[in-house]
Amino acid sequence: MRRTETVVIGGGQAGLAMSRCLTDARVDHVVLERGRVAERWRRGSWDSLRLLTPNWQSRLPGFRYDGPEPDAYMSAPDVVGFLDRYARSFRAPVEEDTRVLAVERTAGGYRVTTDRGAWDAPSVVVATGHCDTPFVPPVARQLPADVVQVVPGLYRNPRQLPEGGVLVVGASSTGVQLADEIHASGRPVTLAVGRHTRLPRVYRGRDILWWLDAMGTFDEPAGEVFDLAASRNQPSLQLVGRPDRATLDLPGLQERGVRLAGRVAGIEGPRVELADDLVAYTAAADSRLARLLQRIDVFAARTGLDAEVGPAEPFRPFLWPAAAPPEIDLRAEGIRSVVWATGFRRLYPWLKVPVLDERGEIRHEGGVTALPGLYVIGLYFLRRRKSSFIDGVGRDAMELATHLAAHLRRAA
Numbered sequence: 001m002r003r004t005e006t007v008v009i010g011g012g013q014a015g016l017a018m019s020r021c022l023t024d025a026r027v028d029h030v031v032l033e034r035g036r037v038a039e040r041w042r043r044g045s046w047d048s049l050r051l052l053t054p055n056w057q058s059r060l061p062g063f064r065y066d067g068p069e070p071d072a073y074m075s076a077p078d079v080v081g082f083l084d085r086y087a088r089s090f091r092a093p094v095e096e097d098t099r100v101l102a103v104e105r106t107a108g109g110y111r112v113t114t115d116r117g118a119w120d121a122p123s124v125v126v127a128t129g130h131c132d133t134p135f136v137p138p139v140a141r142q143l144p145a146d147v148v149q150v151v152p153g154l155y156r157n158p159r160q161l162p163e164g165g166v167l168v169v170g171a172s173s174t175g176v177q178l179a180d181e182i183h184a185s186g187r188p189v190t191l192a193v194g195r196h197t198r199l200p201r202v203y204r205g206r207d208i209l210w211w212l213d214a215m216g217t218f219d220e221p222a223g224e225v226f227d228l229a230a231s232r233n234q235p236s237l238q239l240v241g242r243p244d245r246a247t248l249d250l251p252g253l254q255e256r257g258v259r260l261a262g263r264v265a266g267i268e269g270p271r272v273e274l275a276d277d278l279v280a281y282t283a284a285a286d287s288r289l290a291r292l293l294q295r296i297d298v299f300a301a302r303t304g305l306d307a308e309v310g311p312a313e314p315f316r317p318f319l320w321p322a323a324a325p326p327e328i329d330l331r332a333e334g335i336r337s338v339v340w341a342t343g344f345r346r347l348y349p350w351l352k353v354p355v356l357d358e359r360g361e362i363r364h365e366g367g368v369t370a371l372p373g374l375y376v377i378g379l380y381f382l383r384r385r386k387s388s389f390i391d392g393v394g395r396d397a398m399e400l401a402t403h404l405a406a407h408l409r410r411a412a
């Protein structure tokens with residue numbers, strides 16, 4: 001049995017940021033990682049994946065991108081290199097190839113059992129990621145066995161899919177990127193569209209994320225949003241980080257030949273029923289985007305940026321989605337694979353303490369759970385809008401490390 005003051009579970013950006021802040025606070029700790037540092041970026045990414053956030057936005061406590069291309073977007077191997085360098089920069093005490101099997105209460109705090117021995121500690125930080133396990137709707141089980149089903153974490157490139165058409169379900173950043181790439185490889189693609197957040201890559205000559213950063217949108221605290229549960233369920237940004245800084249949106253995909261459809265409403269064997277909601281979702285996304293661009297224009301005028309940036313650009317709503325099919329017969333249309341780009345969920349079968357809600361999510365207030373000494377970090381909108389981003393987890397880590405250090409002092 002080994003002892004330390006804090007066990008951090010997970011060696012991604014959240015676990016490392018926490019480790020850096022605990023190091024600064026002189027809290028003895030260990031980071032347990034079932035694979036290697038940045039494991040998710042080593043194994044869970046498709047070949048062409050690049051960050052949506054520009055390099056200048058890769059900022060962690062005591063470390064930031066300082067290369068020659070601040071406006072470019074990192075590939076997955078770049079992110080691995082970045083996080084590896086971060087871990088080395090402060091000699092993060094990471095134990096790799098160590099999978100946590102159980103976290104249980106003890107008189108003095110917690111026992112963390114791994115496949116390489118156990119640790120006792122008065123505090124534990126769960127940093128196993130918001131995008132932990134792909135969410136695939138239960139209706140997927142109704143598909144015929146000969147239809148290949150793929151989740152983004154296991155998708156690498158179009159060559160991996162069988163010949164024939166492809167149905168991509170979900171039109172957030174992952175869904176639109178995969179639909180575009182698979183279509184470009186010569187397959188007919190249908191994209192089933194649900195709630196999404198349309199964004200141009202560049203507006204008035206600046207990256208859209210530059211605007212959101214400048215306006216403080218990502219800093220919005222969880223305590224100040226009108227409906228936190230709804231905000232935590234918002235779809236990811238419909239963006240792609242290409243070297244040409246191209247916008248990837250539904251009008252562009254339709255123009256290139258991707259067939260757009262409504263949400264998957266039901267499946268019975270090869271017959272996929274599609275909801276009549278494509279226009280409603282695209283109109284809602286357009287209306288949110290129009291409001292955002294107006295806010296940017298007001299901000300630019302108020303702050304004197306008007307003189308520095310390009311002129312206001314006309315907003316082009318997606319007025320004419322082509323008639324969406326109410327149903328697809330996969331066999332009749334030669335569609336032989338379905339890509340589920342339907343988001344993620346989190347599973348904690350090893351968390352043997354009463355901290356999960358009825359949906360299996362960790363109950364917390366800004367990362368602090370009701371169990372003394374137990375924390376969670378890296379979840380979407382944990383403390384502010386950017387909590388799950390590389391650029392956002394650092395501030396949460398600083399605040400949680402302060403809380404945790406105070407807890408250890410009280411416990412001592």
Ligand SMILES: Cc1cc2nc3c(=O)[nH]c(=O)nc-3n(C[C@H](O)[C@H](O)[C@H](O)COP(=O)(O)OP(=O)(O)OC[C@H]3O[C@@H](n4cnc5c(N)ncnc54)[C@H](O)[C@@H]3O)c2cc1C
Pocket residue numbers: 009010011012013014015032033034035036037038039040041050051052053098099100101127128129130131132174350377378379388389390391
């Ligand atoms: C496709 C995609 C694109 C993204 N693009 C961006 C982007 O452009 N910019 C941005 O800022 N954010 C982006 N994100 C969001 C976020 O940055 C990533 O999800 C990031 O991986 C989150 O880091 P994390 O440390 O919270 O979790 P993870 O990177 O998931 O790290 C968790 C770690 O915990 C380990 N682990 C899990 N269970 C156990 C266990 N039982 N025992 C030991 N170890 C365990 C895992 O192996 C993993 O290494 C993207 C996310 C996805 C899915």
